[in-house]
Amino acid sequence: MNKSSDIVLEVKDLGVSFEDQEAIGKIDLSVARGEFIAILGPSGCGKSTLLNVLSGLLPPTRGTVSVEGRRMYGPESEAPHVGYVFQEHRLLPWRSVKKNLELVLAASSVPRQLWDDKINDILEILHISRYKDSWPLRLSGGERQRVSIARALLVEPSYVMMDEPFSTLDELTARTLRQEIIDIWQRTGVTIVFVTHSIREATFLADRIIILTRGPANVDDSYSVPIDRPRDYEEPRIGQVEAEIVKRVLGVWELEKT
Amino acid sequence: MPNRMNDDGMDGEAVVGGIDSTVERRSLFNKMGGTMVAFASLLVVWIILSIIVRPWVPTPVDTVIAMYRALGSAEFYQDLLLTLWRVLSAFAGATVVGSVLGILVGLSRRADAFFRPLLAIGLAVPDPVYIIFAILALGIGEQAGFVALTIAITPFVTNIVRSSVQARDLTLDEMVQVYRIPFWEAFWANLVPQLIPALLTAVRNSFALSWKLVVVVEALGQPEGLGAAIFQSFRLLRMREMLALAILFTILMELIERGALGRLERRFLRWRA
Numbered sequence: 001m002n003k004s005s006d007i008v009l010e011v012k013d014l015g016v017s018f019e020d021q022e023a024i025g026k027i028d029l030s031v032a033r034g035e036f037i038a039i040l041g042p043s044g045c046g047k048s049t050l051l052n053v054l055s056g057l058l059p060p061t062r063g064t065v066s067v068e069g070r071r072m073y074g075p076e077s078e079a080p081h082v083g084y085v086f087q088e089h090r091l092l093p094w095r096s097v098k099k100n101l102e103l104v105l106a107a108s109s110v111p112r113q114l115w116d117d118k119i120n121d122i123l124e125i126l127h128i129s130r131y132k133d134s135w136p137l138r139l140s141g142g143e144r145q146r147v148s149i150a151r152a153l154l155v156e157p158s159y160v161m162m163d164e165p166f167s168t169l170d171e172l173t174a175r176t177l178r179q180e181i182i183d184i185w186q187r188t189g190v191t192i193v194f195v196t197h198s199i200r201e202a203t204f205l206a207d208r209i210i211i212l213t214r215g216p217a218n219v220d221d222s223y224s225v226p227i228d229r230p231r232d233y234e235e236p237r238i239g240q241v242e243a244e245i246v247k248r249v250l251g252v253w254e255l256e257k258t
Numbered sequence: 259m260p261n262r263m264n265d266d267g268m269d270g271e272a273v274v275g276g277i278d279s280t281v282e283r284r285s286l287f288n289k290m291g292g293t294m295v296a297f298a299s300l301l302v303v304w305i306i307l308s309i310i311v312r313p314w315v316p317t318p319v320d321t322v323i324a325m326y327r328a329l330g331s332a333e334f335y336q337d338l339l340l341t342l343w344r345v346l347s348a349f350a351g352a353t354v355v356g357s358v359l360g361i362l363v364g365l366s367r368r369a370d371a372f373f374r375p376l377l378a379i380g381l382a383v384p385d386p387v388y389i390i391f392a393i394l395a396l397g398i399g400e401q402a403g404f405v406a407l408t409i410a411i412t413p414f415v416t417n418i419v420r421s422s423v424q425a426r427d428l429t430l431d432e433m434v435q436v437y438r439i440p441f442w443e444a445f446w447a448n449l450v451p452q453l454i455p456a457l458l459t460a461v462r463n464s465f466a467l468s469w470k471l472v473v474v475v476e477a478l479g480q481p482e483g484l485g486a487a488i489f490q491s492f493r494l495l496r497m498r499e500m501l502a503l504a505i506l507f508t509i510l511m512e513l514i515e516r517g518a519l520g521r522l523e524r525r526f527l528r529w530r531a
Contacts, residue, residue, distance in 0.1 A: 055436045079438055090433040094451040094529045103447055104437040135529040155437065 008033045008068060008159050008191045009054065015062035016049050022216040023049045027063075029210060029219065031159065034189045038202035040245075041212030042253045047195045050217065051161050054193065055084050067158050081108055083152025083160035083190075087167055089144035091136040097123075097147050098132045101154055108155040122150040125184060142173035149177075153184065159191035166201070175233055178205060182229075199249070203241045204233050211245070213252055220252045316498040324502035333487075334503075341472060341484040341507070344400075348407035349468040353461055355408060356415025360460075361453070363416065364423020373416070380413035385471055386478070393479045403475040411467050415460040422456030423449070454526045462519055469511045 011029040015022070023046045031037055041047045052058040053065060056072060056079035065072040067080040091100050098119060105115050123129045126146040128139075136144055145165060152160045162181075166174035182205065185192055196202050202209045203225055211221045223245065227237050301318060308317040316324070328334045363373045392406035426449065434444040476485025484507050491500035 056438075057432060057435055081438070082436065084433070084436045086429070086433070088429065090429055092430065092448060092451070094454075095447065103439060103443070106443065107438045107440060137530065151437075 006033050007031065008035075009193070010066045011054075011063065012066075013063035014050075014053065014060050014065065016046070016053060016058065017061045024053075024060075025213075025216040025218040027212075027217060027219055031191060031193060033191055036185055036192045036194065036205060036207050038194045038196055038206035038209045039212065040196060040199060040202045040209050040249075041217060042214055042249075043197055045212050045215040046217035047197075047212065048163060051084075051163050051193075051195055055082055055161055056080065080158050081155050083155055083157035085145070085148050085152045085160065085162040085165040087164050089136065089141075089148040091144060091147055091151075093135065093137045096133050096135060097128070097139075100136065100147065101151055104151050104155050110154070110156055118154055119150075122154055125187070126150050126180065140173075141169055142177065145169065145177065146180075149181070149184075153188065153190060157190070159193055162192065162194045164196055178233065181205065182231075186229075199245050200233075200238060200242045203227070203238050203245065204231055209245070211249060211252065214254060221248065223248075314497055316501055320498050321501050321505065324498040325506055328499070328502050328506060334506075337482060337484045337487050338507070338510070340482055341476065344403060344407075344472045344476070344483065345465075345469045345511075348404055348411065348472060349465050351404065351408040352411035352415055352468065353464045356412040356460065356464065357419050357457060359412065360416040360419025361423055361449075364420040364426075370420070377413050377417055377420075380409075381417065385410045386474065389471070389475050389478055398479045398481075402479065403472070406475060407468060407471050410471055411464050414467060415464050418456050418460040418463065419453060422453050426452045451526075458519065458523050458526070461522075462515065465511075465515055465519065469507075473507070 007030050009029070009031040011027055014024060014027040014029075016024040027050065039047055039050065049058065053060050059073045067082075070080070071077050072080065091097075092103070095103065101119050101122075102115060105112075105118070110118060119132070120129065123132055126149060128143055128146050128150070131139055131143060131147070136147065139147070148165070152162075166177055169177065178201065181192075184190070194202070194205055206225055209223045209225060210219055211223060212218065213220045225241060227241060231238060304315070304318055307315045359373065363369045363377075388410045389403075389406040392402040392409070396402040396405060430448050430452070431444075434448050439447070472483075473485035473488065476483035477489035480486050484503055488500050488503050491497070491503065
């Protein structure tokens with residue numbers, strides 16, 4: 001079991017506006033250590049803005065974000081160590097896979113003498129050891145995204161954010177990677193905040209689904225997925241829960257009118 | 259095992275490889291053919307001009323003889339070395355100053371607002387104006403040439419680098435920010451490699467401009483160097499010698515540009531798929 005009672009991430013009364021445009025209305029959220037949560041919302045509701053706030057890129061207009069009990073964006077505060085798997089890989093194409101990983105390790109608290117072992121281990125887990133010295137542009141989309149996942153996990157993050165990381169991959173590769181993410185999460189106990197607009201993906205992966213309203217985003221519901229692990233992407237129970245969530249969000253996302 | 263043989267009993271990949279190499283050979287042949295036709299056309303025009311504008315345009319044969327004589331004289335090598343030194347120092351100065359300024363202007367809105375009109379003026383001023391003012395201000399010496407050339411070439415380099423900095427991939431900037439990569443580490447690992455294609459273009463332009471302007475500087479205000487020798491030949495109406503020196507110098511500069519800069523390009527861009 002990955003869950004424990006201590007809170008890694010706590011968001012209170014969060015609001016974000018750009019000039020007179022409100023991107024996030026009000027979000028309250030807490031994520032326990034080792035939890036896998038999915039943030040589900042329609043396109044353009046402010047999911048990426050929320051991730052930018054949680055990753056230290058964008059100070060909120062209102063509210064607080066605390067990581068491991070420490071406030072982000074305060075005058076004395078230091079940005080937390082987080083991992084981020086973007087929609088696109090965002091690897092530096094002029095650095096080999098190993099050099100890309102070393103770059104983030106250099107900025108982390110991982111001692112240098114452990115780098116080689118950690119890199120070898122994570123590449124082994126993600127089945128990409130043979131590409132250690134390859135240029136990223138010589139890899140397939142799935143392999144690049146595996147390197148991106150390796151990078152996020154290597155820095156010993158407080159939590160890993162994933163922003164629709166499989167949306168650009170073909171269905172078979174995406175399915176394989178979803179299963180591998182679950183395996184890695186169970187093996188390492190890392191906390192994951194996974195953003196998606198796919199209800200089935202959220203149901204398959206997460207312990208809990210935070211359902212956002214249409215933009216500006218507010219939390220509509222925190223839904224605990226009532227399915228034991230291991231789960232199968234095609235199992236009927238996932239389909240049932242998916243249908244239940246679809247029913248819920250139709251009204252919230254105002255899709256019934258259209 | 260899937261059968262990869264085609265109807266002729268040949269391996270499929272071997273056929274593809276064969277087609278690739280045929281296409282490559284054809285492309286090389288077209289390229290070489292085009293170059294040969296261009297040089298032949300130039301030669302024909304030269305011969306016609308040498309007949310029509312006689313004696314001011316020397317014949318190709320006379321010019322080749324003059325080139326051979328120049329290559330046998332010690333004076334040519336002294337002038338060449340001096341000119342090369344001037345080209346390289348102006349080129350290095352303009353590239354370094356222009357690149358640093360380009361990065362600064364590209365990264366800072368304030369610097370951009372300040373330098374943009376100055377760069378526009380710098381690019382619009384005819385190069386001989388810089389040279390004349392530098393000679394008037396600093397006298398006939400090494401300094402004047404170096405300063406004039408650096409001022410003349412720097413805006414070109416700055417402009418190319420600035421555009422590239424502003425067109426960089428901002429999603430990579432976000433990535434280095436999320437992973438808390440320190441500024442200088444991010445500068446060398448993320449920003450500079452993105453600028454390499456633009457820097458190589460800037461280096462090429464800077465080099466090409468440097469050697470052309472050095473000849474003008476030497477012709478206008480230096481007693482020694484290939485530019486001065488070309489101008490001296492012009493004053494004495496020795497057109498064969500003038501053309502011979504110009505051609506020899508041009509060939510050497512092209513060799514340096516294609517050899518050294520081409521190698522740099524292959525080295526720095528080898529990660530491209």
